[in-house]
Amino acid sequence: QVQLVESGGGLVQAGDSLRLSCAASGRTFSWYIMGWFRQGPGKEREFVAAISGSGGSTYYADSVKGRFTISRDNAKKTVYLQMNSLNAVDTAVYYCAVAASGAVSRYVEGYDYWGQGTQVTVSS
Numbered sequence: 754q755v756q757l758v759e760s761g762g763g764l765v766q767a768g769d770s771l772r773l774s775c776a777a778s779g780r781t782f783s784w785y786i787m788g789w790f791r792q793g794p795g796k797e798r799e800f801v802a803a804i805s806g807s808g809g810s811t812y813y814a815d816s817v818k819g820r821f822t823i824s825r826d827n828a829k830k831t832v833y834l835q836m837n838s839l840n841a842v843d844t845a846v847y848y849c850a851v852a853a854s855g856a857v858s859r860y861v862e863g864y865d866y867w868g869q870g871t872q873v874t875v876s877s
Contacts, residue, residue, distance in 0.1 A: 755779045755851050755866040762847060762871030765839055769875070773834040775849030775868055783807070783827040786852035788864055789834045791845035791873075798848070800859040802834060812857055816842075841877040846870040 761773040775787070788803040802823040803812045811823050822835040832849060850864035858864065 755785070755853070757849050757851065757866060757868035759847065759849050759868040759871040762873045764874045764876065767840050767875055767877045769839055770835070770837045771839065771873060773836065773847055773849075773871060773873075775832045775834075777830045777832070777849075777851065779830070782830040784855065786855060786857050787823075787825060787832040788850045788852060788858070789823060789832075789847060790850060790861065790864075791843075791847045792870075793842075793845040796845075798861050800861075801847070803852075803857050803859070804832065805857065806855070810857075812859070814859075836873070839873075839875045841875050844873060844875050846872050 756778040759775045784806050789801040790798050791801050792798040800814050804823045808825045820838045825832040848870045849868045851866040853865040
């Protein structure tokens with residue numbers, strides 16, 4: 754069982770930056786693929802970014818590529834999402850998730866454990 758706790762969300766203005774954090778429990782954190790997803794008002798939950806267990810490989814949705822950066826600190830069992838140049842379309846609840854299978858996925862179904870989410874609101 755893995756527990757995930759996100760933090761760092763808030764209300765910002767367009768053009769601002771935020772860094773989200775996701776702290777995980779579990780002894781084998783460095784084995785897990787970690788992902789970030791988001792769900793905007795009235796929308797489906799969508800893939801944002803993912804990172805391999807070592808941190809050596811990263812994957813991004815086209816909508817955030819070049820603006821967002823995913824990283825991890827395995828010693829702290831934490832994954833981060835640095836979000837720059839935020840705009841109104843980035844407004845959503847952001848979730849971190851674990852793919853215990855070890856396979857990178859851009860789909861909700863590929864992840865086994867989820868955090869409770871953190872709200873990010875970008876005012877224009």
